[in-house]
Amino acid sequence: MTVAPLRAPTTLTTPWALLTGILGVGSALAAGDLVAGLVAPASSPFLVVGDRFVRLTPEWLKQAAIAAFGTGDKLALLTGMAVVLAVLAVLAGLAGRRRPGPGIAVVVATGAVALVTTTLAPTFRAVDLLAPLAALLVGTAVYAAVRAAAAGAARPARHGAGVSRRRALALAGGVAAGSLLAGAAGRLLAAAPATSGAAVALPPAPPAPSLPPDASLPGTPAWLTPSADFYRIDTALQVPRVDPAAWTLRLHGMVERELTLTLADLRSRRVVEAPVTMVCVSNPVGGTLVSNARFTGVRLADLLAEAGVRPGAEQLLSTSVDGFTTGTPVRVVTDGREALLAFGMNGAALPVEHGFPVRMVVPGLYGYVSGCKWITDIEVTTWAGATPYWAERGWAREGPVKTQSRIDTPAAGATVPSGRVAVAGTSWAPHVGITRVEVAVDGGAWVPARLGAEVGVDSWRMWRTEIELGPGEHTLSVRATDRTGTVQTGREQVSIPDGATGRHTVPVTAV
Ligand SMILES: Nc1nc2c(c(=O)[nH]1)N[C@H]1C(S)=C(S)[C@@H](COP(=O)(O)O)O[C@H]1N2
Ligand SMILES: [Mo]
Numbered sequence: 400m401t402v403a404p405l406r407a408p409t410t411l412t413t414p415w416a417l418l419t420g421i422l423g424v425g426s427a428l429a430a431g432d433l434v435a436g437l438v439a440p441a442s443s444p445f446l447v448v449g450d451r452f453v454r455l456t457p458e459w460l461k462q463a464a465i466a467a468f469g470t471g472d473k474l475a476l477l478t479g480m481a482v483v484l485a486v487l488a489v490l491a492g493l494a495g496r497r498r499p500g501p502g503i504a505v506v507v508a509t510g511a512v513a514l515v516t517t518t519l520a521p522t523f524r525a526v527d528l529l530a531p532l533a534a535l536l537v538g539t540a541v542y543a544a545v546r547a548a549a550a551g552a553a554r555p556a557r558h559g560a561g562v563s564r565r566r567a568l569a570l571a572g573g574v575a576a577g578s579l580l581a582g583a584a585g586r587l588l589a590a591a592p593a594t595s596g597a598a599v600a601l602p603p604a605p606p607a608p609s610l611p612p613d614a615s616l617p618g619t620p621a622w623l624t625p626s627a628d629f630y631r632i633d634t635a636l637q638v639p640r641v642d643p644a645a646w647t648l649r650l651h652g653m654v655e656r657e658l659t660l661t662l663a664d665l666r667s668r669r670v671v672e673a674p675v676t677m678v679c680v681s682n683p684v685g686g687t688l689v690s691n692a693r694f695t696g697v698r699l700a701d702l703l704a705e706a707g708v709r710p711g712a713e714q715l716l717s718t719s720v721d722g723f724t725t726g727t728p729v730r731v732v733t734d735g736r737e738a739l740l741a742f743g744m745n746g747a748a749l750p751v752e753h754g755f756p757v758r759m760v761v762p763g764l765y766g767y768v769s770g771c772k773w774i775t776d777i778e779v780t781t782w783a784g785a786t787p788y789w790a791e792r793g794w795a796r797e798g799p800v801k802t803q804s805r806i807d808t809p810a811a812g813a814t815v816p817s818g819r820v821a822v823a824g825t826s827w828a829p830h831v832g833i834t835r836v837e838v839a840v841d842g843g844a845w846v847p848a849r850l851g852a853e854v855g856v857d858s859w860r861m862w863r864t865e866i867e868l869g870p871g872e873h874t875l876s877v878r879a880t881d882r883t884g885t886v887q888t889g890r891e892q893v894s895i896p897d898g899a900t901g902r903h904t905v906p907v908t909a910v
Contacts, residue, residue: 409550411496415567419545420492422574423506424484427538429582431513435530436588441520441721442527443589444513444534446636449480451516453634458793462895465681473636484509491542499546506542510535521722541574589637599643599662599748599756601695604672607746611852618808618823619861622854623674624690626745631752632679632688632766634788639720639773643756648740652716652779655707662756665740668697673737673762676829676859678800680765680789681894685805685903689827691858694760695743699732702740708733708779716778716785717759717771725771726787727761728797729779736762736830737857740774762857763830765798765898795897802828802887804836804862804879806905817870817909822848823863824903828881832856835880838864841873848877856882868909876904 411419431444441447453476456464461472468475487509495502513531517523548567614622643662650658672695679688699715708729715727732738738761742749749755754772761769767789778785782796790796804826809815826833832853837845851861866875878887891901 409553411546411549411553413493413496415549415553416492416496416502417489418492418571419495419542419549420488420490420502420505422545422571422578423491423502423538423542424488424509426541426574426578426581427506427510427534428484429578429580429585430537431530431534432585432589433581434533434585436585438529439524439526440589440640441522441637442517442530443585443637444510444517444531445480445484447520447527447531448513448516449476449636450634451519452476452480453636458895461792470630470632477636495542495546499543502546503539503542506538507535510538522720545571545574589640591640599742601743601746601748602666602670604670604695604743607672607693610854614852614854614861616823616849616851616861616863618821618863619825619851620807622691622851622858622861623745624692626692626747626750626753629690629692629744629753630677630679630688632681633772634723635721638751640751641720641756641773641775646756646775648757648775648777650702650706650777650779652777652784653709653712653781654703654779655709656705658702658706660702662742665697665757666742669701670695671698671737671739672743673739674855674858675737675739675760675762676827676857677760677766677770678803678827678829680767680794680798680898682803682899683894684803684891684899684901685811685905686899689803689805689825689859692745693743694739694741695746696739696741696757696760699738699740699759699761700735703729703733703779706779711781712779713781714779714784716780716787717774718776718778719771719773720775721773723771724785724787725759725768726782726785726790726796727759727764727769731764732761738762738769763800765800767794768796768798793896798897800827800829801898801900802826802831802833802879802881802885803900803903804833804877804887805903806838806875806877809875809905809907811905812907814908814910815868817868819865820868820907820909821863821865822875822877823861824877825859825861826877826879827859828879829859830857832882833860833879834882834884836860836862837878837880838866839876839878840866840868842876845878868907870909873907873909874904875907876902878902 435443464472491505551563552567648660676691682688758772807824836848848862848864
């Protein structure tokens with residue numbers, strides 16, 4: 400006969416072990432999100448770790464992710480992280496099957512990673528530690544409690560095993576429900592806008608000239624992109640929510656007089672409205688990361704004149720509330736173009752996804768060197784003085800937009816009736832202007848297209864023509880010529896480091 404030790408270690412069944420791990424990690428996540436939602440929405444441990452991952456990802460991997468998932472790359476990252484967390488939960492559960500110690504160690508290590516990552520964020524403040532701390536404490540406590548209850552339920556049924564089992568199940572159910580509630584509440588709190596963007600009416604600006612009827616043509620995109628359709632690119636896993644009443648912009652560095660402006664200060668200055676085509680440097684030939692909107696704001700050149708730029712200044716280093724930075728040539732924003740600090744877009748306050756309350760917009764430059772959203776700081780400096788976010792990752796310091804054209808109609812792979820076929824699309828050479836667009840069929844002669852109205856040199860220009868197609872497979876190509884007389888190059892280049900080149904070609908079948 401063997402005598403069992405008084406407190407024999409109780410090995411959990413696999414389902415109970417897994418449940419313990421899942422509840423430990425899940426409750427930690429939920430507690431982190433709830434506390435973040437209450438005190439500092441940007442400090443959600445899950446998103447902070449994702450953010451760090453985005454910053455650390457090598458450029459080749461990022462390019463591969465964008466190639467594979469397009470603008471769904473964020474969702475892909477978050478899904479990947481959820482999978483990693485699920486694996487950690489399973490690990491924590493299985494590690495604690497025989498004794499709680501190793502399982503608790505996995506939970507604590509996971510929490511510690513979140514805690515350390517939080518301190519590395521470019522916008523780190525002490526209050527941001529509360530969410531990962533809550534996650535660590537709640538996760539550890541829940542793991543220990545559920546593990547103990549499960550052990551009780553697994554002990555040989557001398558007396559009251561049924562009661563212990565019911566108690567463990569009730570605890571597990573309660574923790575699961577509480578975590579779901581806390582997590583949902585945290586997400587809701589984080590998503591609540593500081594104030595409604597729509598509530599901020601725009602100050603009066605000179606009336607926008609009415610659009611010529613042929614700015615858009617049949618088969619082209621709308622000349623003015625509705626804000627909801629405007630392409631969106633940023634590194635933010637969670638759109639920063641900025642309280643417009645508390646927002647300030649500091650303009651400092653190589654200036655005579657440092658300025659700190661509130662939103663009211665900015666809006667009380669001379670307000671202009673300008674249509675501007677924005678392009679992302681990542682846009683592949685024929686891609687859709689290009690849009691055109693009317694922006695309302697204050698000219699950067701006015702503010703820089705007010706501050707007094709010192710000789711030798713080369714770069715405006717702009718910083719977003721989320722720590723992202725852009726570097727814009729001083730020479731470009733002061734050459735007379737409508738380089739703006741914009742608070743309005745298409746006649747309404749800037750949408751949160753596009754930088755509410757204030758962003759920078761510079762016609763003729765790619766967004767990554769000029770379009771800082773949720774901007775809060777501009778340092779006037781030299782090129783050597785600071786390296787902005789994308790330049791640190793191998794992209795060019797200066798990013799003038801390259802002349803490009805795109806066929807929108809017919810769509811790639813379309814089947815069209817043979818005979819006269821309408822071909823239409825868009826073209827852009829921001830701040831230079833487009834003077835000619837030509838189309839070729841099957842590598843033949845270039846045939847000029849009719850151009851839509853040029854509303855301004857800072858915006859894209861639509862084009863349309865009709866061509867004769869016999870039955871069979873064909874390839875349509877397009878090329879644009881800008882106002883300097885330069886024909887869009889046919890040389891193919893990928894987007895890194897300074898923008899893709901080559902000609903958009905579209906296969907079609909005529910029947
Ligand atoms: N804060 C912040 N601003 C940013 C970015 C970003 O990641 N974070 N991305 C830039 C890039 S690469 C582009 S192309 C434009 C896109 O602006 P949109 O999303 O309004 O189209 O924003 C720029 N401004
Ligand atoms: Mo971009």
